[in-house]
Amino acid sequence: MKSLKVPALAGGVCLLAGLLSVFAQQGPTSSSSETVAKPRKKDSQPAETEEPKIPSKFSKKDKDIPEGLPTFKADVNTVQLDVSVLDNKGRFIPKIPGGNFRVLEDDVPQKIASFTTGNEAPMTVAMVVEFSNLFQQYWSQGWYETLVAAYGFVETLKPEDYVAVVAYDMRPEILSDFTTDRSKTQEAMQRLRIAAFSEANLYDALVDTADRMSNIEGRKAIVLIASGRDTFSKLTFDKTRKAIQQAAVPIYAISLLQAMRIMADAYMGPISRLDFLQADNQMRTFAKETGGQSFFPRFLGEYPAIYKSISDSLRNQYSITYHPTNQARDGKYRKIKVELVNPQGEPLKITDEKGKPMKYQVIAKPGYNAPREVE
DSSP states (O other): OOOOOOOOOOTTOOHHHHHHHHHHOOOOOOOTTOSSOOOOOTTSSOOOOOOOSSOOSOOSSGGGSOTTOOBOOOOTTOEEEEEEEEETTSOBOOOOOGGGEEEEETTEEEOEEEEEEOOSOOEEEEEEEEOSTTTOOTTSHHHHHHHHHHHHHHHTOOTTOEEEEEEESSSEEEEEEEESOHHHHHHHHHTOSSOOOSOOOHHHHHHHHHHHHTTBOSEEEEEEEEOOOOSSOSSOHHHHHHHHHHHTOOEEEEEOOHHHHHHHGGGOOHHHHHHHHHHHHHHHHHHHTTTOEEEOOSSGGGHHHHHHHHHHHHHSOEEEEEOOSOOOOBOOEEEEEEEEBOTTSSBOOEEOTTSOEEOEEEEOOOEEEOOBOOO
8 A cells, every 4th residue: 555645835935925925825714703604695606516526426325325434224212322521632542331321311310221342443434634725725824724624644554444535615516426436535635726716615514524424333433624614504502513414423623824823913803803713613513413522723743643533543443232212203412421430329430550549531522413203
């Protein structure tokens, strides 16, 4: 397998000039008083029916799922949870007995039907990369950081892991389908050279990808590499949240341009500053509400630890299933909370190898939509 190599940044580029250029050239964005762009009116141009630019099996139809990837029809009377327990340094805590897990649905304790521990299980990952002229102009610092993050994550994958590459500007484009063939992935990455449009329609790209992955079984995730800004998506922020919750695909969000924003802060007005704060909040929300994680690196040296954290969370999960006590098929959203408790029902105390108390966090999807009775 050939090594993926990211192009080096030209040494003659003036960083500060690049900062001002990048932050000055911004496509249409939502106003500071709104979280999202408004959808287009019905009487405007008809909705686009354009097919993916590359004929792909990365489809919403079950028959088009890539060969060799299992699909499933969810049992409406069973809820399946993938749970990670991480210490305060983001490391996976292994060997926790199933009896120490407690699941609450709408604050009602549930009886766990099965409990298993994943062991370095293969991953199925869609890497969704923002690649537009909003921040990724050719040879800019934003372009370089995007490529470093994308190429770096691909390098951490194991040979048996499936990965798809999706880039988005005005619309998402499938650069490569799910595959274990790294030469195809490299071909896709080579297309991340010159951005075409100044739009960055994050919501549309994220929902489209999550929807396509909803029927894939096993360890799956979306790795989102983006600034978090959305310029002109057809979907709103609220509709995006509901859609990704329904798809139930964990999102691991890696925010770009954190260091650049700090350096350019003195040159930004209050509206631009607020827009970036909203972008960070959106990345956190998408990750939290799907059972994933969000990262905001300021230095390139932070990326290896981020990749390891994502890998540990996905490969070494505890898998829990339960049959909800509430069997009503009303289509309503039900909140889930996973806790670690001792036999007395008190919060479980975990100590390190030196016997000192250790802080930890339990990561799992926060809820699901109950099935709706079909008449």
